[in-house]
Amino acid sequence: MTSDHFRALCGHFTTGVTIITALDANGNPCGMTANSFASVSLNPPLISVAVDHAATIYPVMRAGSRFTVNILDAHQESLSRRFAEGLDDRFDGVAWQRVNDQVIISGTLAFLCCDKWAEIPAGDHTIFVGQVISGDANEHGKPLVHHRGTYGVED
Secondary structure: OOHHHHHHHHOOOOEEOEEEEEEOOOOOEEEEEEOOEEEEEOOOOEEEEEEEOOOOOHHHHHHOOEEEEEEOEHHHHHHHHHHHOOOOOOOOOOOEEEEOOEEEEOOOOEEEEEEEEEEEEEOOEEEEEEEEEEEEEOOOOOEEEEEOOEEEEOO
């Protein structure tokens, strides 16, 4: 199984799009686009996200104790692309707030603030499990989704 073939196969599964954010040791925001997000447990409330070891946020996630999952609204495709491209300053011109050492991007469909609960090595990624400590949602938006390499809106 080649990585290209595996990626193509997995692309047939429609996923929501998130931006994972955290603060680095100097208090600067870091972030990356991720679609490898899942709820894990209701009690305690746990989620997971897989982060590539080559991602700039990876050492921040390893060193830190908190991160936020920002679930993107349908109008935020350009934001998803921006955080996926590996720009040096992904947050330049992006509206966000720092709340209790969490980075919350403005205008998202929902956000989940997490304390890191576990790290699980998984090939060239690490799965970070977070215990959700707070969050909020916009009940009137629509999610940004990704399927076979393209963005769309889930109706």
